[in-house]
Amino acid sequence: MPELPEVEVVRRDLEHQVVGRRLRRVEVHGARSVRRHGAAGLPTARLRGRTVTAVDRRGKYLLLRLDDPTVVVVHLGMSGQLRWAASARERRPPHTHVVWTFEGGGQLRFVDPRTFGEVFVSAADPATGAVPELAHLGADPLEVAERPGALAALLDARRTKLKPLLMDQRVLAGIGNIYSDEILFAAGLRGDRPAASLTPAEVGRLAAAAAAVLRAAVAHRGSSLADAQYVDLAGRPGRYRDCHAVYDREGAPCPRCGRRVVRQRWSGRSTFGCPGCQR
């Protein structure tokens, strides 16, 4: 569920909380969350005593950069949360799999009931800061939206449909099922249009819609759905769900034309849209 806006909200909160702080201890309680490291487990010794210098985001991944090339990478998956506790004595939520304790008090907890998320440690390229495991990720949607020409090139490069392309992390990194539906509605485009079929005017609408939807979602601190899987660092839900035009609104009136929002299933996944406003 956490997509670009939710991850960005957590990134900003985290930046204020942990940059400049030194790690005292790292504990792993759930092996599946650090599965990328295999039997060796998370290399916690590499982290101890290090200071966090920056918190970055690459698509849906969070990067905690330390004062050496080491980077702690967190992906929230479907149900992952990062939660801050002012004191280590605060009770840990169920499904707390990784705990970072900082000098001077304060704990960061990685909580993830469905364990689709993960935590891993890597080394950034000293020249570029790039993380090798994330090399497959495509462009940041917010940056591409500034340049419709670049977006047009991405759309033309693949013979696929519009929605799968928006959600393809190798092309655009950060858009998932919720925001692809909201962006396509805002752009007035159907998700099953061939990506390469868009006119320049439609590409312009798509770029503007992506920027507007993603920025508004960040401003509203993300989308928390009924199951409340996504909450911010302090455990608070986001409010952007109240702004959804189509996602999870099957049968409700389209905010633009009043027709009923339709839900379809594509390859096992729900897609919401307005049959009147999207073409």
Add this chain to the structure above:
DNA sequence: CAGATGCCCTGGGCGC
């Protein structure tokens, strides 16, 4: 190569 399917996993919602 595009696209479909299945798997991983748990909690919430719903039907009976």
Add this chain to the structure above:
DNA sequence: TGCGCCCAGGGCATCT
């Protein structure tokens, strides 16, 4: 009240 089933879906593997 309670049981069992379905669903949510990001990323990846595996097919057609």
